[in-house]
Amino acid sequence: MQALQVAALCLLMALEPVNCQQARGNLQPWMQGLIAVAVFLVLVAIAFAVNKYWCQEKEENMESVVTIGDKKEEAVVSNGTEGRYSITAADFRSKETQHAYENIVEYEGKVITTPM
Amino acid sequence: RISEAGWVSLELVEKCSIQPLENALLPLLPLQSMCRTNRSTIGGYFLAGRNMVWWPVGASLFASNIGSGHFVGLAGTGAANGLAVAGFEWNALFVVLLLGWLFVPVYLTAGVITMPQYLKKRFGGRRIRIYLSVLSLFLYIFTKISVDMFSGAVFIQQALGWDIYIAVIALLIITTIYTVTGGLAALMYTDTVQTFVIIGGAFVLMGFAFHEVGGYQGLFDKYLEALPSSTLSPAPALYNISATCYQPRPDAFHLLRDPLTGDLPWPALIFGLTIISTWYWCSDQVIVQRCLAGKSLTHVKAGCILCGYLKLLPMFLMVMPGMISRILYPDEVACVVPEDCKRICGTEVGCSNIAYPKLVVTLMPAGLRGLMLAVMLAALMSSLASIFNSSSTLFTMDIYNRLRPQARSKELLIVGRVWILCMVAISIAWIPVVQAAQSGQLFDYIQSIASYLAPPIAAVFFLALFFKRVNEPGAFWGLIGGLLMGLARLLPEFAYGTGSCIFPSACPRLICGVHYLYFAIILFLASVVLVVGVSLCTPPIPDKHLHRLVFSLRHSKEERVDRAAGTGLGARQGALFTLFLPPGPPAGQPQGSVGRCMAWLCSLGGAPQRAPEPGVERLPDITEHPTWSRVVNLNAIAMMALALFLWGYYA
Numbered sequence: 001m002q003a004l005q006v007a008a009l010c011l012l013m014a015l016e017p018v019n020c021q022q023a024r025g026n027l028q029p030w031m032q033g034l035i036a037v038a039v040f041l042v043l044v045a046i047a048f049a050v051n052k053y054w055c056q057e058k059e060e061n062m063e064s065v066v067t068i069g070d071k072k073e074e075a076v077v078s079n080g081t082e083g084r085y086s087i088t089a090a091d092f093r094s095k096e097t098q099h100a101y102e103n104i105v106e107y108e109g110k111v112i113t114t115p116m
Numbered sequence: 117r118i119s120e121a122g123w124v125s126l127e128l129v130e131k132c133s134i135q136p137l138e139n140a141l142l143p144l145l146p147l148q149s150m151c152r153t154n155r156s157t158i159g160g161y162f163l164a165g166r167n168m169v170w171w172p173v174g175a176s177l178f179a180s181n182i183g184s185g186h187f188v189g190l191a192g193t194g195a196a197n198g199l200a201v202a203g204f205e206w207n208a209l210f211v212v213l214l215l216g217w218l219f220v221p222v223y224l225t226a227g228v229i230t231m232p233q234y235l236k237k238r239f240g241g242r243r244i245r246i247y248l249s250v251l252s253l254f255l256y257i258f259t260k261i262s263v264d265m266f267s268g269a270v271f272i273q274q275a276l277g278w279d280i281y282i283a284v285i286a287l288l289i290i291t292t293i294y295t296v297t298g299g300l301a302a303l304m305y306t307d308t309v310q311t312f313v314i315i316g317g318a319f320v321l322m323g324f325a326f327h328e329v330g331g332y333q334g335l336f337d338k339y340l341e342a343l344p345s346s347t348l349s350p351a352p353a354l355y356n357i358s359a360t361c362y363q364p365r366p367d368a369f370h371l372l373r374d375p376l377t378g379d380l381p382w383p384a385l386i387f388g389l390t391i392i393s394t395w396y397w398c399s400d401q402v403i404v405q406r407c408l409a410g411k412s413l414t415h416v417k418a419g420c421i422l423c424g425y426l427k428l429l430p431m432f433l434m435v436m437p438g439m440i441s442r443i444l445y446p447d448e449v450a451c452v453v454p455e456d457c458k459r460i461c462g463t464e465v466g467c468s469n470i471a472y473p474k475l476v477v478t479l480m481p482a483g484l485r486g487l488m489l490a491v492m493l494a495a496l497m498s499s500l501a502s503i504f505n506s507s508s509t510l511f512t513m514d515i516y517n518r519l520r521p522q523a524r525s526k527e528l529l530i531v532g533r534v535w536i537l538c539m540v541a542i543s544i545a546w547i548p549v550v551q552a553a554q555s556g557q558l559f560d561y562i563q564s565i566a567s568y569l570a571p572p573i574a575a576v577f578f579l580a581l582f583f584k585r586v587n588e589p590g591a592f593w594g595l596i597g598g599l600l601m602g603l604a605r606l607l608p609e610f611a612y613g614t615g616s617c618i619f620p621s622a623c624p625r626l627i628c629g630v631h632y633l634y635f636a637i638i639l640f641l642a643s644v645v646l647v648v649g650v651s652l653c654t655p656p657i658p659d660k661h662l663h664r665l666v667f668s669l670r671h672s673k674e675e676r677v678d679r680a681a682g683t684g685l686g687a688r689q690g691a692l693f694t695l696f697l698p699p700g701p702p703a704g705q706p707q708g709s710v711g712r713c714m715a716w717l718c719s720l721g722g723a724p725q726r727a728p729e730p731g732v733e734r735l736p737d738i739t740e741h742p743t744w745s746r747v748v749n750l751n752a753i754a755m756m757a758l759a760l761f762l763w764g765y766y767a
Contacts, residue, residue, distance in 0.1 A: 029765045036764030037757045044753055 166408070170415040172308070174422025177212070177406045179311035181423075182430070184496045187318075188267035189559030190430055191438025191472035195449050198339070198368025198439065199766055200380040201559055202431035204389060206371075209424035209759055211393035213752055216420030218667065219398045220407045221738045222581050224416075225664035229408065231401050231577075238580050238665050239588040239657075240679035247595055248573070249514040255569060256507045259562050261500065262543040266550045267469075267558065268496045273462070274473035275489050280462050280551075284544060291497045291504075310495040317480075317488040318433040324479045325440040335440055340364050342443045344450045361617035362452040364442075371766045381631055388633030391640045392563060395570035399577040413738045417748045424755050428762065434472065441471035448474060454618065463548075465556040465616035507539060508532040555616045560632075567636035568606040572598025575643035581667050583648070584659070590651030598643035605635055670738065 027035075168176075193201040228234040232245045265284050272283035329335055342364060349357050367373050372382035397403050410416035442449045449471045451457045454464035461467035476488055512532040517523060523531070554560035572595050579586045579594075608627045615621025621628060630638070663669050663676040 029767075032767050033761040033764035036760045036767075040757055040760045041753075 167411055168409045168415070168419075169411055170418035171422060173406060173410045173416060173419025174426065175312070176308050177403060177419060177423040178426040179308040180402050180406060181208075181427075182311055182315075183264065183499060184267045184271065184492050185263045185558060185562065186430065187314075187434055187472045187492070188270055188469050189263075189557070189562065190434040191441065191475075192468040192470070193557045193559045194435035194438030195442040195471040196466065196468040196555070196557060197379050198365055198370070199431070199435060200367075200371050200373055200378075200385070202435045202766075203371050203380065203385045204559065204563065205427050205430040206759060206763060207385065207389045208393045208397060209427040210756065211390060211397045212420045212424050212427070213756070214394065215398045215403070215407065216417040217752075219577075219581065220404070220410075220416050221413060222665065222667055222670050223404060223408060224413060224738050225670050227664075229405070231399055231404060234665075235576075235580065235591070237678065238662070239591050240661070241588045241592070244588070244592055244595065246514060246518065247592070247599075249510050251569060251573070251599070253507055253510060253515075255565070256503055257539055257542055258546065259565050260503050261507075261539060262546045262550050263558060263562055264496055264500050264503070265543055266547050268493060268500075269547075270461075270469055271473045271476075271489060271492060274470055274477050280547070281544070284547065287493070287497070287500075288540060290493075291500050310491050310498070313491045314488065314495065315429070315433065317484060317491070318437075320484060321475060321480055321488070322433055322437055325437045325444075325475055328479060329440045329443055335436060335443065336369065338443045339368060339439050340366075342446045342450055344446050344452055344456075346447075346453055346456060348453075350453060350455060355618055357452055357618055362450060368439075369766070371763060381634070384631050384633030384637070388567070388631075388636040389563075391571050391574050391636050392566050392633075394578065395566070395574035399573060412740070414740050414744045414748055418751070421748065421751050421755050424752075424759070428759065431762075431766075437475055438468075438471040441475045442468075445474055445478075452618075463551040463556055465552050467556070469551075469556060469558055504536050504539070508536045511535045549610060552616070553610075553614050555614070564609075564632040565606070567632040568602040568609075568639070569599070571636050571640040572602070572643040575640050575647060579644065579647050584662055584666050584668065585656055586647055586651045587654055587657050589654045590647045590649075593650045594643050594647030597646045598639060601639055601642060 190201055190205070223234060226234055226237060228237060232248055235244050235248070236242075265287060266280075268287050269280045269283035272278055272286065273280050276283075278286070326332060326335070329338065344362055347357055347359075347362050349355055365379070367378065372385070373380055375381040375383050407416045407419065410419060447456075448460050449468055451460055451467050457467050458464050461470050476485060480488060509532065512528045512535065516531050516535075517528065520527075550558065550561055554564060575598065576586075576591045576594055580591065605627060608623055609621075612621050612623035612628065614628075615623070659669070660674070660677045661679050663672040663674045665676070
């Protein structure tokens with residue numbers, strides 16, 4: 001016990017006084033930086049997870065898409081989903097011509113589209 | 117025709133010894149007169165046809181932010197107080213993301229071009245716009261014109277050894293020639309080019325500076341020993357110089373400083389500054405206009421990220437060279453005896469403002485030095501000219517025209533020019549204040565003025581976007597109340613003077629003791645309470661007026677009933693557009709040769725005014741490609757991570 005106390009005392013003596021005076025001086029600057037980044041990334045991950053599992057419920061896979069202006073090119077919208085339709089539906093018009101469409105895997109969700 | 121920028125630089129280069137390199141690089145400058153494309157329509161002029169891809173957006177965001185005030189101010193405060201002033205820049209890069217992600221989508225769907233126009237659509241009514249015009253004139257004079265003139269004059273003073281007022285007058289004369297002969301025409305592109313020439317020069321200078329001081333480690337080893345040689349008061353009976361006035365601060369290498377005793381306390385730097393930055397970056401016409409020119413929302417966001425990365429640079433390009441300047445020239449830059457300072461730079465409170473010009477003049481190789489000074493002054497003059505122009509239009513159109521609606525165009529023209537003269541006079545009269553304010557630290561001065569006047573504006577814009585319930589009376593009385601509170605601090609502070617380390621100000625502690633950024637937080641919160649309180653006591657604005665004007669309704673597809681008169685581009689708003697157009701006779705061309713000659717002289721040779729075209733009314737959509745949107749989001753996170761690493765590193 002005595003030896004331990006002496007060792008601790010020696011250690012304290014050996015340390016430079018500045019080490020004890022400066023509150024922030026005990027970390028290397030790059031370490032501070034890494035800690036800041038790590039904390040930030042953890043926060044982002046938490047935010048992402050919260051967003052994914054709690055807030056995404058009502059939106060499901062859909063992207064809210066608004067087209068203002070070009071009314072004539074409005075895509076087919078199933079009933080009850082005004083203003084929120086699968087982004088893939090907006091994209092399956094072929095790039096070559098306005099009247100051609102590409103076969104793209106249909107969005108599979110709870111929305112039932114009845115062909116008219 | 118030789119462009120004015122070229123002319124100015126030729127003259128200066130002559131004074132700073134011509135080198136072949138300069139002659140090779142000078143043709144860069146006359147770009148000024150070449151980029152005159154696509155300005156014949158409002159949309160074309162303002163928004164570059166809404167066709168800019170991400171990198172010009174980001175570059176011009178950065179370029180319109182960085183001015184010679186930054187070189188003088190950041191380096192000067194860096195020399196005096198150490199690294200912390202870079203926090204001003206490193207805070208802004210988060211706010212730029214706020215702009216791209218939260219503010220610009222709403223401005224885009226609202227289909228507005230100017231910020232007053234947005235407020236008018238959002239709240240209706242006219243008085244908010246008049247208020248904003250008056251306040252922006254104030255801010256122009258006190259934070260832009262006088263600061264620009266002062267920092268340009270410091271450069272000239274250091275380069276040519278002139279008195280600061282002679283330098284200002286020379287600057288003004290050259291600027292007048294510059295504007296009268298039509299140098300005003302193209303700003304956005306050439307400003308960007310000039311800024312990047314300056315940044316390139318700054319990189320070179322940084323290299324020389326670090327070389328001179330013995331590398332990065334040399335800066336950190338020697339800064340704390342950078343003391344002036346004469347520190348004894350020549351008149352001990354009158355005053356003594358305490359050691360804290362000339363020793364570098366012990367916390368010079370820290371960004372985050374003590375919340376009570378620090379010169380830039382960390383809560384103020386993080387929270388208070390965010391408020392000022394929100395005003396500067398998210399509700400200021402100059403900045404937002406750059407974003408609205410973007411091709412799509414994704415491009416705007418990417419531009420904001422680029423600007424954020426560029427904003428990391430000033431720490432290394434300006435603040436650290438400023439500190440090096442103190443190490444290399446402690447007697448000049450860190451002077452403390454008032455008589456010495458007066459001899460060195462013309463003011464008694466300290467000469468840290470000369471840190472950067474001093475480096476340019478003494479360290480740069482002769483050729484680059486002339487180029488750097490020339491480009492910097494040319495950029496400064498073009499920005500001065502555009503401020504003169506837009507503020508004179510602001511005054512004639514928004515204020516004078518309302519006082520005297522029957523005023524004819526010739527009268528408006530003359531009033532506009534007289535107003536410019538008045539502003540110049542006020543600004544020159546204000547320069548001694550700029551010189552001495554905040555212990556002679558330019559950047560602190562700018563930020564403190566902004567802290568007293570801008571928080572109510574930031575609060576109103578913030579609430580306008582994110583709270584549907586806020587209405588016109590709330591916004592207006594919030595702005596007025598905030599202004600009164602701000603003036604209650606601003607006026608005593610400048611009446612008593614901010615004092616210096618040796619002669620502290622006599623201002624009572626209760627009024628001036630609070631750090632200006634803390635005051636910004638208080639003012640912001642008070643304005644928010646006032647706006648929300650008054651809004652809750654008055655009837656709300658129905659949703660039909662708000663579609664696509666507030667954040668929560670940005671995706672709404674409903675028809676909006678516009679409360680602005682007409683369909684949005686009535687006569688009044690036509691007048692509003694001219695605020696930012698190159699000057700032309702405000703209403704039609706004057707007839708007759710004398711009139712035309714007058715118009716040519718007075719209207720600064722601008723093109724005739726164009727009628728606003730209805731095409732701008734096409735509403736842009738804010739859809740984003742999911743992949744690219746994800747890429748941009750990830751990039752934003754990467755940028756924030758890098759920024760936070762640097763914050764942590766220099767904390």
